[in-house]
Structure formats: structure tokens, C-alpha cells
Amino acid sequence: MMLRVRSRDGLERVSIDGPQITVSQLKTLVQSQLQIPVQNQTLSTNQNLLLAKTPADLLKFTDMSNPSTPLSALNLSHGSIVFLTYDGERTVSGPTFHPAGSFGRKMTMDDLIAKQMRVTRQENPHCELVSFDRDCANGFQHYVNETLAFAVKRAGFMYGTVSDEGKVEVDFIYEPPQLGTEENLAILRNPDEEKFVEAIAVGLGMTKVGFIFTQTISQDKKDYTLSNREVLQAAEFHAESGLKEWVTAVVKLEVNEEGAADVHFEAFQMSDTCIRLFKEGWFETEIAQDADPKLSKMKKDVVVGVKDTREVDNDFFLVVVKIFDHQGPLTSTFPVENRNTPVAMRALKNHLDRTKSLPFVKRISDFHLLLLLARFLDLSSDVPALAECVQRQTAVPEGYQLLIESLASS
Incomplete structure (x- = not known):
């Protein structure tokens, strides 16, 4: 089992026998593996330990002060981070932990954080709200409900306008060629057809403002808001758009208080961090069949809370957007492209x-x-x-x- 130890020298690793060992035994291992005497160490699971300036400040961190406390009681497991401060100096073996231009000075907490990609919840979306044209939204959900019975996934690109205040109005949905199953959705992009769509949008004074897709009945039994595959797909289209107000909408069946099924719309923005991670290639794009769908895997460690991890709960990437409706300028009664029956x-x-x-x-x-x-x-x-x-x-x-x-x- 391995613990990560973060100190003023950066992030290092200590091998231990398991979570049953005590704080005292951990300190002995730190001494033998990192060459820091036991009596000079102060350990804590609280990252603010690294900001302590005086001996009095150190006394405030008591969670690992009892030498007989087992690590399991501190919820420490493989890959967990323990924070360490110590008296004296040492020579750090291996690669340097100093950022460029800082040779010879100690790392500050800001330096440590700057070296990591932190994943936190984004409180506010860039769009004030999203409003759906009632006929357009109803035409999309009606087909999925009545024809596909929410048994396979379906998607479309949303077009409309964005106000100066960040209000997004969706006035039509273009449904590209696609193949949907219970869990997966492949969008078969047709560049020629999309050129027609864009030309129409320009004439209408509209632009592409979001991506909408359905979740199936079988997905409703799963413990996630968006699956890892859905996060990847939503992030891809959001990143491609370059629009900060871009909206991702989800349509699904939910059981109401009377036991009947209601069609339910939800709207999100993918967080700025999510889009940055996607653009910079942090996401693992090959998803194993047995992977937990509520977790997105990274190619290298990110910081969630105080832990370095390569698995991020998808909810960290979602920013809720308020939903309204309106009556837009277009009708939605003509047969829709790329459905089961070709439009003649x-x-x-x-x-x-x-x-x-x-x-x-x-x-x-x-x-x-x-x-x-x-x-x-x-x-x-x-x-x-x-x-x-x-x-x-x-x-x-x-x-x-x-x-x-x-x-x-x-």
C-alpha cells in the first residue's frame, strides 16, 4: 500500500503494510524512507498544516497527534495524502520539486497548488438560463417517448440565440445521423448536411448553442447524473463550440408521485475545469466495460479535495442551469431529418x-x-x-x- 506525503519539498511516496498500522509506525516509515527523524515530524490530514508558522500553530493539528491511532481510523487508504512539516533540513533525492526559476527556495502552499490540477465544483454557470421553444422541445421528446420508448439514446444540436446577459434561447433542434443503444450514442457527423444547417441558422440570425440527448429507462436505474461516456461527449461538443454559454441538456423519464412516468428536462454547463481537462487531453477516452459509469478517469493525478486521484465523480463537472420555455418564431410540424423514416x-x-x-x-x-x-x-x-x-x-x-x-x- 502507498501513501502520498506532501511537505515543503513537494509530493513524495511512502510504502506501508496497510491501513492497520499506527501513526507511530507511519512516522518510523517516513524516517526510514524519507530520512526525516521521527521527533522532527508533524503529520496531519489537513493541508493547512503546511501553512503553520510557529510551534503554537502546529499544536492546532491534533488528528494524528496520538501515536497509537490506526490509519484506518483516519480514513487513510491506498493513494491518500498525508501532510508533513518538519524541523531541520534535508537533501531531497530524485527529481527536483522546485518550479522553474525558484531553485534554492522553499515551496509555498501556492507553489504546491499551482503544480496540481485541482477539480472543484463550479458554483455559477456562464449562462443565466436556457429557454426552450415549447414546440421544438415537445417534438424532440415526443419522438423519443412515443417511437423509441426511451429504450435507445437520441441526441441533437440546439440552435438559437444568446443575449448579452447570457440568456440562451433554443428555437430548433437539428438531429444529425446517429446510432443509439441503451448505453451508448454515436453521432455520425455529416459535414455537408451541417453546412446546410449552419447556412439556415445564419439566415435565421441564430447559432449553435448546445447539445441535447436522452437517457434510457435502463440508465434511470443507475446512480449517476451523467455517465462517463456522456461527460466525454458533452465536453467534446462544448469544447468544439468555443461558446462559454454552451448548454448541455438531458431528457429522461422519471416516476412521479402517482407512480406514472413523466418526461423530465435537465440543463447543465460543463465546468470550465472539465473543458480545460478535455482540451488538454487529461481524460482517459478508452472506457473499460466494467468501469464505474459515475466516475471519469484521468491520465494523470488531479486534486479533488485534499486527495490526488485519477477518478473524478462526474457531478464535479456539472453546473446546473435554470430552465424556462417560450414560444419561438418557428413551427415544428414538418418531419424531422435522420429519423427512422426518411423525409420524402x-x-x-x-x-x-x-x-x-x-x-x-x-x-x-x-x-x-x-x-x-x-x-x-x-x-x-x-x-x-x-x-x-x-x-x-x-x-x-x-x-x-x-x-x-x-x-x-x-
């Missing part, structure tokens, strides 16, 4: 026939309809121009109307 041109005819009493711009004010049309229009000019008509609710030029009606009749 007949769907366009049926939609136009069903809405013929409305002004033409109202009839095409649906993102999923615009995405179908985009395949037959010029990406750089026609798609943004048509989307801008929808955004401004201005008359659609006659040439576009004739083209759309012709496509519907083909």
Missing part, C-alpha cells in the same frame, strides 16, 4: 396543402422544412436569403415560391 418530397406537398390558408412565409417557417429545401438551393446565396425571409417574416420572392411548389409537386 411528398411530405413537402402534404405540409404546403395543410397550411395553404397561411401566408407563404408562414408555411415555410420550419427549420426541418428549410433543411429539406436547402438540398436543392445554392448554399451561399439562396439558403441564407430564404431563411432571412423567415426570420424577418417578409414576403418570399415569387421565384422561390414557384421553385418550392415545383419541388412539392415532383
Whole structure:
């Protein structure tokens, strides 16, 4: 068994027989392995020990003052950290523990912390709240509930606007090609289709603001908010976006007080630390089949609380975001892309026939309809121009109307 010992010299390791040994025996091992006399040592599980200035300050740290206390009583186990201060000087063998430019001076507590990646809970999100267009959110959850029965995972990218105050409004959800199972979700990115989506978004005055996915019924029985695979996927898309207000939304079934199942939305931001860890390659991306899903594994030690560890509870990476709803500018009645049934041109005819009493711009004010049309229009000019008509609710030029009606009749 190994304990980590942190002192003014940095982080060192001491091998022990097990948690049944006493504080006195630990001090003897520190003496033999680190060459610090027993009588010169003060040990504690409290990191503030390293800030003690006087003998009186040292007397305040009493958790390891009784030499007969077993380590197990102090909740010390393999990999735990014990803090050490000592009188006198010593020569530290092995690699230097001094940061660049500080040769010859003792490490301060700030130096020690700076050498570690600390994982703490982030209290406040960068976005004030997220508001979902009611029809758009309902269309997404209804398909998952009624067609997929929350048996396999489903996801989409959320598009909308971000206000100066950090309020995120979601007005449509693009569902990319994907393969979902009970536990896993593979997003099959289609760059060509995503170019159409982005062109439509530009014309609508919107941008990509988040990622939404569902959890399955089987996942609801697991003891986590997001699984390690979900954290990795959410962090990847958040990091790719470069948007500090980016939102990750989760949709799942929850049993209510009457015993019936309700569809429940939750919204989060991945913490700044999570995104930094992902960008810098700290996450283990190969997840073993038997790995605990509520823990994310790191490639090297991070500090959680006072412990160095390579396993982080996923909840440390989640920042809760308040949820509201609104009625956005688009409808959500046109068939959605990349679902079980491909969207055929007949769907366009049926939609136009069903809405013929409305002004033409109202009839095409649906993102999923615009995405179908985009395949037959010029990406750089026609798609943004048509989307801008929808955004401004201005008359659609006659040439576009004739083209759309012709496509519907083909």
C-alpha cells in the first residue's frame, strides 16, 4: 500500500503494510524512507498544516497527534495524502520539486497548488438560463417517448440565440445521423448536411448553442447524473463550440408521485475545469466495460479535495442551469431529418396543402422544412436569403415560391 506525503519539498511516496498500522509506525516509515527523524515530524490530514508558522500553530493539528491511532481510523487508504512539516533540513533525492526559476527556495502552499490540477465544483454557470421553444422541445421528446420508448439514446444540436446577459434561447433542434443503444450514442457527423444547417441558422440570425440527448429507462436505474461516456461527449461538443454559454441538456423519464412516468428536462454547463481537462487531453477516452459509469478517469493525478486521484465523480463537472420555455418564431410540424423514416418530397406537398390558408412565409417557417429545401438551393446565396425571409417574416420572392411548389409537386 502507498501513501502520498506532501511537505515543503513537494509530493513524495511512502510504502506501508496497510491501513492497520499506527501513526507511530507511519512516522518510523517516513524516517526510514524519507530520512526525516521521527521527533522532527508533524503529520496531519489537513493541508493547512503546511501553512503553520510557529510551534503554537502546529499544536492546532491534533488528528494524528496520538501515536497509537490506526490509519484506518483516519480514513487513510491506498493513494491518500498525508501532510508533513518538519524541523531541520534535508537533501531531497530524485527529481527536483522546485518550479522553474525558484531553485534554492522553499515551496509555498501556492507553489504546491499551482503544480496540481485541482477539480472543484463550479458554483455559477456562464449562462443565466436556457429557454426552450415549447414546440421544438415537445417534438424532440415526443419522438423519443412515443417511437423509441426511451429504450435507445437520441441526441441533437440546439440552435438559437444568446443575449448579452447570457440568456440562451433554443428555437430548433437539428438531429444529425446517429446510432443509439441503451448505453451508448454515436453521432455520425455529416459535414455537408451541417453546412446546410449552419447556412439556415445564419439566415435565421441564430447559432449553435448546445447539445441535447436522452437517457434510457435502463440508465434511470443507475446512480449517476451523467455517465462517463456522456461527460466525454458533452465536453467534446462544448469544447468544439468555443461558446462559454454552451448548454448541455438531458431528457429522461422519471416516476412521479402517482407512480406514472413523466418526461423530465435537465440543463447543465460543463465546468470550465472539465473543458480545460478535455482540451488538454487529461481524460482517459478508452472506457473499460466494467468501469464505474459515475466516475471519469484521468491520465494523470488531479486534486479533488485534499486527495490526488485519477477518478473524478462526474457531478464535479456539472453546473446546473435554470430552465424556462417560450414560444419561438418557428413551427415544428414538418418531419424531422435522420429519423427512422426518411423525409420524402411528398411530405413537402402534404405540409404546403395543410397550411395553404397561411401566408407563404408562414408555411415555410420550419427549420426541418428549410433543411429539406436547402438540398436543392445554392448554399451561399439562396439558403441564407430564404431563411432571412423567415426570420424577418417578409414576403418570399415569387421565384422561390414557384421553385418550392415545383419541388412539392415532383
